[in-house]
Amino acid sequence: MRTANVILFCSIFLLTACKDDECSTMLNAVTAFEQVWNDFDQTYAYFELKDIDWDSLYNANSSNINEETTFDELESILAQVTLSLRDLHVRFIGSNKTYQFRKRDQFLDNSPENAVNYLSDIIFDNNRVVLGNIQSTNIAYVRIKRLGGMPADYTEFSTIFQTLPTKDALILDVRENGGGNDAVGKAFAERLTMEERIYEYVRFRNGTEHHDFNDWTPIDISPSNPVNFDKPIILLTNRGCYSSAESFVLMIKTLPNVTQVGDTTGGATGNPKIFSLSNGWKYYISSWQAATIDFQLIEDHGIAPDVVVNNTEETFNDGRDLILEKAIELLD
Known part of the structure; x- marks a missing residue:
């Protein structure tokens, strides 16, 4: 330097x-x-x-x-x-x-916009959460649109976990979720785990050289009033899933009954620090590296699905959602 x-x-x-x-x-x-x-x-x-x-x-x-x-x-x-x-x-x-910086515009066909065409008995559909059933099944569909705010804002979670034990499976959709607050994701994931699970490692810059970092620190989820739901969970992702939503993906993927379907997540995690100049200008600087439990960096790589599925422009315009269809097929 x-x-x-x-x-x-x-x-x-x-x-x-x-x-x-x-x-x-x-x-x-x-x-x-x-x-x-x-x-x-x-x-x-x-x-x-x-x-x-x-x-x-x-x-x-x-x-x-x-x-x-x-x-x-x-x-x-x-x-x-x-x-x-x-x-x-x-x-x-x-x-x-x-x-x-913006990473994407070209993956919008993998959005969850058409998922509503497959739903019945929609209990709520607001700017935070969607809860309904897959038509002609006993499969719960939950879409978490964002993770902003605080866990207490997500009152919908209580309803979800009250109804979940009666369901045969869960499809959890976090496509286009740009993140927000890890605590919101934990409030959901910790209801599903019956044991403490490490889902991520992080380390911060701690020296003058660009390769100076502290040791990797494990981050975990712990049971919090858990629902013993051992039935299949399908997790839907796409390139519009970023930041705290990617941490949430890692939380859910620690569960043994989860399969990730769709496209790789966006690959953006930074825990930015805020700096300012005396004239009022501000700038945010990514200060950590986050990695999977296999120590694979998330930034610019994302989290790859277990089953890769992509919509096409034609199927998207026809109102179909091939990613959701594959999830339903896997649960059939």
Whole structure:
């Protein structure tokens, strides 16, 4: 990595130590760029995985920045630098715009939009959860649309677990779930496990080198008022399943009666830390690496299904859901 000189360290020290009213006059494009670059350099967890030459990015951009550079120009430069990391959890918030990398547009045909065509006896369908039955079966269908908020917000879970013991199987759909809060996923998964299970390992950057990390730490689920449901569970995933939803997938996959069907998950997990400049700009930096119980990194790889199924544009437009159809077939 590039070695910062004395002038750089003095600039950073003065920037971080000054009072708010002083910072507004001291902050310029040079010191702002140096601070952002150094925060990423010391925090970001995926330089090596993504084969990012951070020093080259510094050299390519710092030569275009001087004390005459405007903050509009700097915002554009910082936006492009952060987007170059190709990381869903990295965000740069400038004066009037948020810049965030997007991984996908082309996998929408694998969405769960057509699943409703296969359902009957829908108990609820809101912005959090769908609960119904697969037509002409005794198979429960649950779609968890997001994991935002807190576990207490998901009052639907109580109904799900009250009705589940009477069902022959469960289809659990987390396609297009962009994540949110691991605690929400745990509130569901811990109702299904009868024993403590490690589902994930994480480690954080802890040094100046890009390969400096602490030891891998296991993360587990433990039984919490569990329902002893040992019947088949089919877990539906696609590329729109990210972040905490991927941790949720790993939680559910520790159960012995689960089969994952569909497409590989999106591969985005970062536990971002938030940093800011004195002019109000903020940026989020992925600070950890998360891995499966086999120590396979999730970022940019995702979690592959046990049974691969993809919709086609034709079947999707016809109102069909081949992924859900395969789940029903496996349970027949």
